Amino acid sequence: MGQTRAVTVDERSAGMRADVFLSLRFDWSRTRAAQAVREGLVISSTRTLKPSSILALDEVLTMEVPGFEATQAQPSCPPVLHEDPRCLAFDKPAGLLMHPVGRQFTWGLINLAREAFPGEDLHLAHRLDRETSGVCVVARDAEANRHLKAAFKARETEKTYLAIVRGEPSFDETLVDAHIGDDEASPIRLKRCVHPDGQSARTRVRVVRRCGAISLLACVPETGRTHQIRVHLDHLGHPVLGDKVYGQPPEVFLRLYAGEPLGELAAGLGHARHCLHAAALRIPHPDGGMLAVESPLPVDFEEMLR
Numbered sequence: 001m002g003q004t005r006a007v008t009v010d011e012r013s014a015g016m017r018a019d020v021f022l023s024l025r026f027d028w029s030r031t032r033a034a035q036a037v038r039e040g041l042v043i044s045s046t047r048t049l050k051p052s053s054i055l056a057l058d059e060v061l062t063m064e065v066p067g068f069e070a071t072q073a074q075p076s077c078p079p080v081l082h083e084d085p086r087c088l089a090f091d092k093p094a095g096l097l098m099h100p101v102g103r104q105f106t107w108g109l110i111n112l113a114r115e116a117f118p119g120e121d122l123h124l125a126h127r128l129d130r131e132t133s134g135v136c137v138v139a140r141d142a143e144a145n146r147h148l149k150a151a152f153k154a155r156e157t158e159k160t161y162l163a164i165v166r167g168e169p170s171f172d173e174t175l176v177d178a179h180i181g182d183d184e185a186s187p188i189r190l191k192r193c194v195h196p197d198g199q200s201a202r203t204r205v206r207v208v209r210r211c212g213a214i215s216l217l218a219c220v221p222e223t224g225r226t227h228q229i230r231v232h233l234d235h236l237g238h239p240v241l242g243d244k245v246y247g248q249p250p251e252v253f254l255r256l257y258a259g260e261p262l263g264e265l266a267a268g269l270g271h272a273r274h275c276l277h278a279a280a281l282r283i284p285h286p287d288g289g290m291l292a293v294e295s296p297l298p299v300d301f302e303e304m305l306r
Contacts, residue, residue: 006111008099008124009059018042018061019051036063045121058123058145075107077116078136082293086144086286087137088113088122089293094133094273094300098124113138126152131242134161134278134295144286151284152224158282161219161229162297164275164304165238166247168210169217176203176232180225187250192227194235201225203232211305214241214270218279229276241304242271277301 013021022033022042034051036042042049045060055061078096082089090109092098097108110124117140125137125148139145151157181198183191192198202222209216215238219229230246233239239247244256252265262269277298285291 005063006114007061007063008110009055009057009061010099011057014055014057014059016055017051018049018053018055021055074115075112077112078109081135081295082291084285086140087125087148087291088117088140089281089291090136090138091295092128092133092136092278094131094298097130098127098136109136110138125149128278129274129276131273132161132276132278133298135281135293136278137281137283137291137293139286147286148283155222155224156284158280159221159278160280161221162208162277162279162301163217163219163229163233164214164241164271164301165217165233166214166241166270167238168212168215169205169207169236169238171205171207173204173206174236176205176236177201178232178235180228180231188245188253190227191245191250191253192225192231194231199223199225201228201232203229205233205236209305214304216301216305230274241275242269243274244269271300271304273300275301275304 007025009021018037019030019033022028022036023030037049037051041064043062044053045062046056047053075096078090078092080088081091090113092109099108099110110122113122114120121141123139123142123145125139125145128134128136137148139148178194178201179196179198180192180201181195183193200223204220204222206218207215208218217233219233221228230240230243234246244253248268249265252262252269255262255265278295280292280294282290282292
């Protein structure tokens with residue numbers, strides 16, 4: 001029997017039948033997926049699960065299926081930056097997923113948190129990209145989760161990111177007010193760009209430190225568009241160091257996506273991960289007042305700036 005693993009239903013999967021979700025996620029047949037549910041090998045956190053059950057956002061499916069051992073050794077739970085009866089905040093390292101994805105089990109922040117706080121009803125209140133480090137807030141009950149997610153959706157939060165970028169900006173502070181849309185000219189489907197017909201987007205940018213070939217910037221997004229900071233910094237002519245999509249030829253991302261070696265393209269990245277760090281977050285607390293959490297500058301940033 002495989003180890004027990006938990007999978008959280010995300011926005012893309014909510015509304016799917018359980019057997020359809022399992023068949024797509026793990027490359028099973030619908031018959032095998034339905035059988036696993038009927039045999040009690042897949043259990044919902046909120047109800048008795050049937051193959052035809054329609055999955056809800058943030059529903060947790062606990063699975064104990066042969067061959068589903070984790071594909072990596074269990075890492076340590078990230079450091080806790082804040083803890084109270086309703087909320088936790090973790091200092092996510094670069095490279096750690098927020099939740100397990102793909103056809104094989106791997107470790108994500110949410111299942112590491114559930115291992116560290118057993119028996120608690122933990123929920124991710126928001127998400128960071130895999131390569132982005134910094135503050136991540138986790139709700140400790142369903143009502144707190146609804147409150148925090150509503151605050152993010154209503155833009156009642158203030159988020160500050162630190163980014164190491166290429167070059168030395170001519171400005172000390174600036175406001176980037178530029179619409180963002182899909183980059184239809186790029187072979188990378190997920191790539192975004194500044195586009196007059198896109199969604200409105202605003203980012204405040206301030207120079208923290210100049211180091212010649214690279215600079216440290218503080219970025220405060222006033223809107224929440226996909227890849228907003230990375231797109232706006234690339235638009236300024238100062239792409240994020242280590243970014244595989246922005247400020248690079250498309251072959252970099254396409255080769256990585258295909259699992260091919262970068263060869264001579266590797267030298268142009270400048271760093272192993274994109275240098276973006278969620279340094280501070282202010283958000284209305286479920287019990288009133290504001291929750292303010294900060295994450296220190298990560299070690300790899302310090303080394304690059306030295």
